[in-house]
Amino acid sequence: MPESVAVQVVVDTNSSTKDGSDGATPRRGVVELQAKGLYYRELNDRLRELAQQGVEEVVLRGVMGQRYLGTNLQRPMKVTVHGIPGNDLGAFMDGPTIEVLGSAQDGCGNTMNSGKIVVHGSAGDILGHSMRGGSIFVRDDVGYRVGIHMKEYGAVRPVIVIGGTAQHFLGEYMSGGVLIVLASRLGLGECHPTRYVGTGMHGGVIYMRGQVDRTYLGKEVGQVSLAAEDEWLLQRHVREYAQYFHANAERLLGASFVKLVPLTKRPYGQLYAY
């Protein structure tokens, strides 16, 4: 177990900081926490205490692999993470906004209910695993099985926007929600490298910017043309992405998108019915 060090809590009341980087501008009621060497349980306990005290924003510094950050914080507060948060960042999260100034590991947004995660880097495997609501924005690439078993109910519809490309099995067993892959660094005429897209998918929608090799698609998805409401949805989420990462929204929206939807609601309905 990592040796824990004393927690240094600094209540910042004079709105100044040595770090002028995006999104982390401290306000009144901002608390800074040095996470270096702190075991994840202690760190999450501190976060919960601060949430209960009504703190608006917590800036975590020196994060290095601590898991489950942002879980069980049932209020709309902001958490800014400097460093590399551990697996299951924002798991079961319900309300807060997490901004990561670095890259996220596996399982980010696992079963998240509401709130937002913005990652200024890449994210690992199973991003948005079983996600139920809220949104996730990742500036760069993501790992395997992103959006696996995402779901939706009524008006509650989770959204994941990826600026780079995804590794294989994107949207595996997806049963709801929206996945948008912008592949902003793919060259002209280059296809998405992602294979087995939407394998076992039976709900939700995937939008992939640029070209997709049809042989890379899972057996359970089909390509359909975009309607006005798709354009509206893409406008809204891509513009939000561009705003977080200072990207060129016009360039991103200027290209064509491939829309993928499941062919059936029950792809394996016959599987055990001998």
Place this chain on the structure above:
Amino acid sequence: MERIARMGWSSAENRYGDDRVHDACGLFGFIDTTGQRHSGERIIAAITNMEERGNGLGAGFAAYGIYPDFTEHYAFHVMCRDEKGRVELDGYLRKHFAVVHDEPIPSRQVLGVVDPPVLWRYFLFPQSAQMVGRSEEDYIVHQVMTINSQMEGAFVFSSGKNMGIFKGVGHPEQIAEFYGIQGYYAYLWLGHTRFPTNTPGWWGGAHPFGLLDWSVVHNGEISSYGTNRRYLEMHGYQCTMRTDTEVLAYAADLLMRRHVLSAELAALVFASPLWNELEHMPDEKRRIGRALRQTYGQLLMNGPFAIIVGRGGEMIGLADRIRLRPLVAGVRGDILYVSSELAPMYLVEPDLEYSWMPQGGEVVIGRLGQSPKLTAGPGACHVPAEEEPSYA
């Protein structure tokens, strides 16, 4: 009889408390391709950072370049049930090898590390009269297999030149302290923290597994263990450690030493591309892929795995073909890192230049004398370097 029972450790008595929190194994490895040696501090810090991945039922390290005074001798690390077992093994080793030096493996009492076996190391070499037509390496393999499958109360868990495996039941920082890992200097380090799934935690079941200078750390499950084991038995290897990872060490020896396949080709055997992917490959690649699949189908490692394999001068990282276990790689200067998670790489190398998540079946290789290449293929998940050091 099972090796675990021969050691007097019944799995039924649940000696180390198997019923602990479930998670996954953690791997870490690095090679300094200039050959410069580094103390164990870095590997300890990295593997301890992934505390959550293990549960205290096994941890270990492999270190290359640690015995500069005995570079031409095989270093046998042995575990013995008791002094009687060691004396018996001692007699056997002196009968079949020329032993130039032997000593207890230095260790100290550590709170939480219970019931360690008697640990000893021998520096030895086979004399030509003893080998009766076998190559030196084949003779070593034959003797290790004979000892491990037949001898009561003692077995060999490390048998390479100028390298050594150190492992046991405990958390990584406990095992590191137990063996004084910090005091060893190596150009290639592997580390492992274990969460046993299908077999009990015991001293011999901790990772790395080794044979000659091969060592393997593994996260996942080799579902094809039975098939792999039978195939290896046909080639003279005997699986006695009661855990799936063992087959990887022997398969590495068979393919890359005896059959002289490169690490790149061995990766195509362990994590063969799916048939439908093979069909779409360029001619030459398809021909090679098919031939390997047809010849070595029984060494295909099925099921979820991420592994790091070490040998003298080479480190190989590989995940199964649909990457059901995580693996990330990173480079700083002449050092290549491979890990289960991103954070420990940045912990020990805050100025990592570049890192990526290789695709399933995409091998990552570091070799002595070759500056580490950025082998990230077009489908790799590229991880940008940290703009702001995370310690800030």
